[in-house]
Amino acid sequence: MTQQANEWDLLIEPKKKLLSIDFAEIWRYRDLYKQYVKRDIVTVYKQTIFGPLWFFFSPIFTTIMYMFVFNSLAGISTGDIPPAVFYMSGNILWGYFAACFSTGQTAFTANQGVFSKVYFPRLVAPLSGITSSFIKTMIQVLPLIFIYAYYVMHGVPLHFTWEALFLPVIIFLIALMGLGFGLIVSALTVKYRDLNNLVAFGLQLWMYATPVIYPVDITSNPKLSLVLKLNPLQSIFTDTRYMITGMGSMDWAGLLYTAIFTITILFLGVIVFNRQERTFMDTI
Amino acid sequence: MDNNIAISFEHVSKLYRLGVVGTGTLSQDIHRWWVRDVLKKGDPYLKIGQTNDRSTKGDSDIVYALQDITFDVERGDVVGIVGKNGAGKSTLLKLLSRITAPSTGCIRAHGRIASLLEVGTGFHPELTGRENIYMNGSIMGMTKHEIDRKLDEIVCFAGIERYIDTPVKRYSSGMTVRLGFSVAAHLEPDILVVDEVLAVGDAEFQKKAIGKMKDVSQSGGRTVLFVSHNMTAVKSLCHKGVLLENGMLKEIGTTDDIVAHYLRRGNAVENYRKWDEPEIKKDGFELLEIGVRKKGGNWEDTMRVDNEQELVIRYRLNEPFEHLHLTFHTKNEQGQKIFSFSSGKQIDVKHNKGIYELIYTLPANFLNWGNYAFDLYVVKDKSKVFIVEDDIVSFTLANRELAIGSWMGKEPGDITPYFSCVEAKIN
Numbered sequence: 001m002t003q004q005a006n007e008w009d010l011l012i013e014p015k016k017k018l019l020s021i022d023f024a025e026i027w028r029y030r031d032l033y034k035q036y037v038k039r040d041i042v043t044v045y046k047q048t049i050f051g052p053l054w055f056f057f058s059p060i061f062t063t064i065m066y067m068f069v070f071n072s073l074a075g076i077s078t079g080d081i082p083p084a085v086f087y088m089s090g091n092i093l094w095g096y097f098a099a100c101f102s103t104g105q106t107a108f109t110a111n112q113g114v115f116s117k118v119y120f121p122r123l124v125a126p127l128s129g130i131t132s133s134f135i136k137t138m139i140q141v142l143p144l145i146f147i148y149a150y151y152v153m154h155g156v157p158l159h160f161t162w163e164a165l166f167l168p169v170i171i172f173l174i175a176l177m178g179l180g181f182g183l184i185v186s187a188l189t190v191k192y193r194d195l196n197n198l199v200a201f202g203l204q205l206w207m208y209a210t211p212v213i214y215p216v217d218i219t220s221n222p223k224l225s226l227v228l229k230l231n232p233l234q235s236i237f238t239d240t241r242y243m244i245t246g247m248g249s250m251d252w253a254g255l256l257y258t259a260i261f262t263i264t265i266l267f268l269g270v271i272v273f274n275r276q277e278r279t280f281m282d283t284i
Numbered sequence: 285m286d287n288n289i290a291i292s293f294e295h296v297s298k299l300y301r302l303g304v305v306g307t308g309t310l311s312q313d314i315h316r317w318w319v320r321d322v323l324k325k326g327d328p329y330l331k332i333g334q335t336n337d338r339s340t341k342g343d344s345d346i347v348y349a350l351q352d353i354t355f356d357v358e359r360g361d362v363v364g365i366v367g368k369n370g371a372g373k374s375t376l377l378k379l380l381s382r383i384t385a386p387s388t389g390c391i392r393a394h395g396r397i398a399s400l401l402e403v404g405t406g407f408h409p410e411l412t413g414r415e416n417i418y419m420n421g422s423i424m425g426m427t428k429h430e431i432d433r434k435l436d437e438i439v440c441f442a443g444i445e446r447y448i449d450t451p452v453k454r455y456s457s458g459m460t461v462r463l464g465f466s467v468a469a470h471l472e473p474d475i476l477v478v479d480e481v482l483a484v485g486d487a488e489f490q491k492k493a494i495g496k497m498k499d500v501s502q503s504g505g506r507t508v509l510f511v512s513h514n515m516t517a518v519k520s521l522c523h524k525g526v527l528l529e530n531g532m533l534k535e536i537g538t539t540d541d542i543v544a545h546y547l548r549r550g551n552a553v554e555n556y557r558k559w560d561e562p563e564i565k566k567d568g569f570e571l572l573e574i575g576v577r578k579k580g581g582n583w584e585d586t587m588r589v590d591n592e593q594e595l596v597i598r599y600r601l602n603e604p605f606e607h608l609h610l611t612f613h614t615k616n617e618q619g620q621k622i623f624s625f626s627s628g629k630q631i632d633v634k635h636n637k638g639i640y641e642l643i644y645t646l647p648a649n650f651l652n653w654g655n656y657a658f659d660l661y662v663v664k665d666k667s668k669v670f671i672v673e674d675d676i677v678s679f680t681l682a683n684r685e686l687a688i689g690s691w692m693g694k695e696p697g698d699i700t701p702y703f704s705c706v707e708a709k710i711n
Contacts, residue, residue: 012382012391032422039408039419046410046451117402118423119382191313278385282300 021270026121036128041135055139059095063088070213079215080247082151085158088144089244090212090237096137096171097178097233098203103129104182104269105199108190108280115280122277123270126183130175148244163250164243169259170236177232177262183269187276211237215248229254232261289394290475290507291357291380296389298350298375298531349375351531352389359394360505364512364522364539366546371528373511377401377477380509395474395507398424402479404464409453413444413463416452420467434470441492442466462489469496475507476500480514497521515543516683543682544586555679556583566671568603569662572639576658576679579645589653589700590684595644595677605635607666610642613659615675621659622698652700653683 026033045051066087070076078086107126108115115122152158189195210233211218219225228234235254242248301312350372357363365373379386381399406423407416417438421431431438439448442462444455452460478497498521501508512518518525518539525542527535535545556575564571578585579592587593597610611626627642657678662671 008392009395010391010393010397012379012386012393014386014388014390029422029425031426031428034428035419035422039411039415042415043408043410114406114423116383117405118399119397120423120425278382282384 020274021123022121026123026127029120029124032120033124033128033131036125037132037135040128040132044136052139055136056143059088059091059140060143062091066091066213076214076218079217081215081241081245082156082158084147085144085151085245086215086241087213088147089241092137092140092144093174093237093240094207094210094212095140096133097174098207099133099136100130100175100178101182101185101203103133104179105185105189107183107186107273108276109186123273126179126273130179134171134175157246158244159246161243161246161250163239166255167240167243169255170240170243173258173262174233174236176266177258180262180265180267180269183273184265187272190276190280206231206233210234232258234258288358289356290359290361291394291509292392293353293355294389294391296350296353296376296379296386296391297348298372298379298384299346299387300349301346348531350379350386353533354389355526355533355536357507357509359507361524362501362508362510362522363524363526364510364518364542365526365528366512366515366518366542367528367534368546370530372531373528374401374479375531376528377479377509377511380477393475396425397475397477398468398471398473399477400468400479401477402464403461403468407452407460407464410451412451413439413448413455416463417467420464424468424471425473426471430472438466438470441469441496458489465489465493469493469500473506475509477509479511494521515546519543544584555587555677557677562600564671564673564676566662567664568601568605569608569664569671570600570602571597571660571671571673572600573598574660574677576646576677586682587679588682588684589651590648592648593646593679593681595646595658597642598639599642600639601635601637604637605664607664608635609663611661611663612644613661615657615659616698617655619657649702650699651681652695652698653681654694654698655680 041052045054048054063084067083070087071078071083103126107122107129111122111125114125148158185195185199189199209228209231211228216225216228216234216238219228235251235258238248238251239255242250353372353376365376367373377399378384378401380391380393380397381401382397383401404416404420406420408419411419414435417435418428418431421438422428439445442459442465444459444463447455447459452463455463494517497508497510500506501521508521510518510522522539525535525537525539525546526533527542527546535542555577556573558573558575559571562570562572574595574597575583576587576593576595577583578587579594595612601608609627611624613621613624616622625644655678657675660671660673660676661669663669
């Protein structure tokens with residue numbers, strides 16, 4: 001019986017197992033993955049004069065706005081880290097998380113046209129999405145480097161710590177957590193779109209619960225502090241700032257918590273994605 | 285297992301829910317989840333699924349788009365899938381292309397499948413023609429290396445050398461289609477699944493496209509599944525046919541048989557009617573039989589543009605008629621009346637009681653291919669219309685046999701005359 005089944009190259013059945021990712025197949029489609037990444041980057045600055053420079057504008061302007069609203073007007077301290085470096089690093093990290101989340105969330109809706117006509121391993125689309133967002137994020141790091149260099153030259157004691165070797169891990173955690181959450185939301189909203197109305201609001205709320213615009217030790221209330229630390233994104237922001245400035249402290253326990261959290265969420269996300277993948281065209 | 289089988293459908297069914305997704309469907313979902321996943325009793329909605337007949341209103345909003353489809357396709361076969369709109373053709377291709385999963389049953393296949401449900405899938409308007417070739421090619425499963433190798437050929441086949449570095453948004457729609465088809469034509473799958481993509485492009489390009497498909501199917505034993513409403517294209521490309529009706533497999537056979545059966549029943553065409561108990565009767569006139577057929581042929585024969593057709597009417601007169609004539613209004617597919625003809629003086633004489641047969645001969649090479657219907661008017665005393673029957677009989681004319689590579693589309697207009705013409709070299 002199994003002998004027979006093996007002779008067929010392809011078997012199309014009603015249901016797949018929960019967690020069956022055909023990595024070999026995804027690898028075969030690596031050229032498509034590259035094409036998608038290239039398309040995402042290239043199309044943004046087609047017919048523009050400044051081209052990729054436009055990727056700089058969003059973090060620079062947001063940083064200026066944050067410095068004015070939260071630092072000057074509201075008077076929220078950024079600790080020892082200069083506000084420009086604090087806000088811009090927070091903004092870039094959050095921006096990447098939000099981009100990955102949105103890639104996952106729109107995995108089906110944004111690719112509806114292609115998904116309804118051609119088969120390829122569906123995971124290629126969100127995977128290329130987080131990759132192109134990563135490249136855009138790396139471009140956004142350039143202005144941060146200039147500002148960083150400016151402060152260093154003016155005697156502010158900013159320096160990288162050895163823990164900065166873990167920056168790639170941080171990037172992975174952001175990407176996978178964002179993607180995992182996004183995929184879960186997308187599966188929940190493919191059929192009943194009610195939740196979509198709450199997502200933008202929820203994401204904003206989450207940003208304010210994350211140390212993007214304030215340091216995590218802003219409150220001395222132990223209960224509030226615990227709530228902040230339960231946020232799986234907290235350690236990412238706190239630790240990254242420590243790694244690149246040497247100010248604050250490294251929260252290893254928090255990072256471990258975030259890593260476990262991320263793996264769980266990604267696991268769930270891929271399961272629901274797999275479930276939806278084969279029938280979403282009927283319900284979308 | 286027969287090793288010569290490329291694709292095997294086993295009891296494949298696909299259910300769809302009609303109507304709008306909303307609060308109503310949530311309760312169904314919960315019920316389904318409860319019965320199927322908690323009580324483990326199987327999907328409750330499989331039972332209440334109904335045959336998918338678009339025109340009749342059913343009492344369940346779950347329908348079978350496909351129901352218990354079982355058939356095998358042999359390697360190297362070129363199979364035409366025909367059926368009217370909503371028969372399940374596209375659903376079948378979608379399942380095979382893995383766009384959506386079947387509700388029950390399974391499909392097995394040998395080799396790489398490329399499906400062409402649309403040309404130019406994934407084209408991005410901002411990217412140039414060249415960039416889009418790579419984009420579209422990789423979506424269809426080609427590797428960069430393969431595309432590199434075939435790039436020149438693809439550009440040449442599409443005939444858009446000049447525009448290759450211009451964004452696709454500046455292309456005419458025809459150019460976009462050419463480019464898309466050209467990429468698809470250079471795929472090298474073992475199994476090619478084609479939906480009606482040939483319905484696009486101009487005459488010259490259609491020729492090229494059909495010719496290319498023919499090449500693909502003839503070289504190297506590739507298997508092709510082809511869905512089309514264009515019977516001429518199906519006949520010239522395929523040697524096997526599958527007829528679907530209301531989501532069910534009606535017949536498998538040679539293309540000629542399948543096309544003939546489709547043309548007769550697929551379009552609700554009724555080219556012969558007979559009443560044992562006359563329904564159309566008035567003032568002593570009773571219609572017994574009416575039909576259109578190939579001249580001298582049977583009612584089942586395919587009628588072709590280049591044959592003569594005959595319209596046969598039998599009626600009984602229970603009273604003598606002083607003056608009687610029958611007028612027919614001919615309507616095309618859109619229901620427009622295109623011309624009328626009448627028995628006129630030929631039978632406008634005194635009729636005694638009895639049964640009569642009247643035969644009209646319609647000339648060959650006159651009506652274009654397509655569906656036609658007649659309205660019947662029975663007139664007495666020179667101007668009194670006493671019976672009017674719309675769509676009394678309808679029929680389908682098939683196209684002439686065409687050589688491979690000729691224009692397969694329908695020429696404009698309702699008539700397709702052959703005029704004699706003479707050419708002389710005068711200088």
